[in-house]
Amino acid sequence: xxxxxxxxxxxxxxxxxxxxxxxxxxxxxxxxxxxxxxxxxxxxxxxxxxxxxxxxxxxxxxxxxxxxxxxxxxxxxxxxxxxxxxxxxxxxxxxxxxxxxxxxxxxxxxxxxxxxxxxxxxxxxxxxxxxxxxxxxxxxxxxxxxxxxxxxxxxxxxxxxxxxxxxxx
Amino acid sequence: xxxxxxxxxxxxxxxxxxxxxxxxxxxxxxxxxxxxxxxxxxxxxxxxxxxxxxxxxxxxxxxxxxxxxxxxxxxxxxxxxxxxxxxxxxxxxxxxxxxxxxxxxxxxxxxxxxxxxxxxxxxxxxxxxxxxxxxxxxxxxxxxxxxxxx
Amino acid sequence: xxxxxxxxxxxxxxxxxxxxxxxxxxxxxxxxxxxxxxxxxxxxxxxxxxxxxxxxxxxxxxxxxxxxxxxxxxxxxxxxxxxxxxxxxxxxxxxxxxxxxxxxxxxxxxxxxxxxxxxxxxxxxxxxxxxxxxxxxxxxxxxxxxxxxxxxxxxxxxxxxxxxxxxxxxxxxxxxxxxxxxxxxxxxxxxxxxxxxxxxxxxxxxxxxxxxxxxxxxxxxxxxxxxxxxxxxxxxxxxxxxxxxxxxxxxxxxxxxxxxxxxxxxxxxxxxxxxxxxxxxx
Numbered sequence: 001x002x003x004x005x006x007x008x009x010x011x012x013x014x015x016x017x018x019x020x021x022x023x024x025x026x027x028x029x030x031x032x033x034x035x036x037x038x039x040x041x042x043x044x045x046x047x048x049x050x051x052x053x054x055x056x057x058x059x060x061x062x063x064x065x066x067x068x069x070x071x072x073x074x075x076x077x078x079x080x081x082x083x084x085x086x087x088x089x090x091x092x093x094x095x096x097x098x099x100x101x102x103x104x105x106x107x108x109x110x111x112x113x114x115x116x117x118x119x120x121x122x123x124x125x126x127x128x129x130x131x132x133x134x135x136x137x138x139x140x141x142x143x144x145x146x147x148x149x150x151x152x153x154x155x156x157x158x159x160x161x162x163x164x165x166x167x168x169x
Numbered sequence: 170x171x172x173x174x175x176x177x178x179x180x181x182x183x184x185x186x187x188x189x190x191x192x193x194x195x196x197x198x199x200x201x202x203x204x205x206x207x208x209x210x211x212x213x214x215x216x217x218x219x220x221x222x223x224x225x226x227x228x229x230x231x232x233x234x235x236x237x238x239x240x241x242x243x244x245x246x247x248x249x250x251x252x253x254x255x256x257x258x259x260x261x262x263x264x265x266x267x268x269x270x271x272x273x274x275x276x277x278x279x280x281x282x283x284x285x286x287x288x289x290x291x292x293x294x295x296x297x298x299x300x301x302x303x304x305x306x307x308x309x310x311x312x313x314x315x316x317x318x319x
Numbered sequence: 320x321x322x323x324x325x326x327x328x329x330x331x332x333x334x335x336x337x338x339x340x341x342x343x344x345x346x347x348x349x350x351x352x353x354x355x356x357x358x359x360x361x362x363x364x365x366x367x368x369x370x371x372x373x374x375x376x377x378x379x380x381x382x383x384x385x386x387x388x389x390x391x392x393x394x395x396x397x398x399x400x401x402x403x404x405x406x407x408x409x410x411x412x413x414x415x416x417x418x419x420x421x422x423x424x425x426x427x428x429x430x431x432x433x434x435x436x437x438x439x440x441x442x443x444x445x446x447x448x449x450x451x452x453x454x455x456x457x458x459x460x461x462x463x464x465x466x467x468x469x470x471x472x473x474x475x476x477x478x479x480x481x482x483x484x485x486x487x488x489x490x491x492x493x494x495x496x497x498x499x500x501x502x503x504x505x506x507x508x509x510x511x512x513x514x515x516x517x518x519x520x521x522x523x524x525x526x527x528x529x530x531x532x533x534x535x536x537x538x539x540x541x542x543x544x545x546x547x548x549x550x551x552x553x554x555x556x557x558x559x560x561x562x563x564x565x566x567x568x569x570x571x572x573x574x575x576x577x578x579x580x581x582x583x584x585x586x587x588x589x590x591x592x593x594x595x596x597x598x599x600x601x
Contacts, residue, residue: 164321223475
């Protein structure tokens, strides 16, 4: 949906300068705009999904300064001065992130709807704790819901990626 | 949601009955009720119900219809209202009865309340408590008004 | 989509309080927004202005002063679950904070926002009552203390006045022989029942404080249940804990709803009190 560029004198515009997937972005948003809408509609990155819209399912997970947030319930201006990572920014120079490779190798997704959020949350987990126990993994990932897999393959994928990432480090 | 309330009023039955039909004074007993109007005496009335639960406020312009009437004994009424700002509707079925006990009048009512729409998102428990509170305060206010007037 | 609102970004508590006073019901304090934005998205509330309090300084630390732990209202759950000071002095609160909602809500949600929104199905309030916490509320040029017991008035309603800003939560640092525990139960997204217990252990149990939350409209202290355990020896108290649990269950003001029937919730209160008490003793 193209954003109306008419500027009314009494409309409040907030300049938001932030890093998106490693690149500097400078946009203007109104206070009420939600991060998920700006990322999907204005910036064209549709990996993050609007699913429950109440911060419960994790399908809209984005990483802000490396930490997971619900983009559906985050006001867009809150990312000013911060770095935002979407699923589109995970692969580097066409090479998939170990988490993405592991999800493919171990069948960590079926319909794929929860997957962008799932992988980003897993990245935040492994950045915080490179060697999580299964209990620690489940606790961290508790807020990311999957309707298809039954979670077993998701856990396997994350654990496999963690092992690979520790070996490389 | 069903509620049942009874209140003892130290006043004769006729006085209580008269009070009920004195729409302005009667409606004033309902907490949050304002702007009472008679559309058709004895049959149809209008009022605005304003209720608040914490930061959540609703304003229901309400129409009240009297369905049945048994002199000095019983009234059956129905009220409904909608708050379009919040997208919620309210329905109330009211059965009011009076009986004498010595020099006291027992005013009892059975109320069926339904809240539909977004407000229901607050949770059945919260709404039930609020409705219960409103009906309690209402019964007390009627008693106080009637007893206070001597 | 949210309805349009104006963003105000005060740089002092006095400024924030002044804005609240000036704009009244058409303005609301906004911190993490994890509850507020949901209500706004639902259309249940509308505001012309949101007052972003995240630029206020000095409200996101955990410090100690004169035997008191001072928690800034703007501390996020994530900060609190990782605070070494908190883990050292109040491990029960650390554990509670680790289990609030999910990792994304913990990342941006604040403890101040949580207790000020006063959603019935929340955790921190219940334990704060059992720990004898005090809330510090500030206006433009005045400050006052509100005990946790008095803070939670009703569902979504606190003792804060319209132009007051919650700035700090003060918790007395427990004595070495003090014990506390918080347990919750739920299978929906928010907890259905929460029970907190705190006491001193010195031969027997004394200074017992019990609080119940989530089951009723607001967390509350249950003096009736406390009396059944107060001053008893450890073993005697354990024998009476079922009775205390039943008393706490009745006092919880539980209502039958999607979270469970009144009887079920009352029963769970009893179970959680027993387990919390045992957990605190161990």
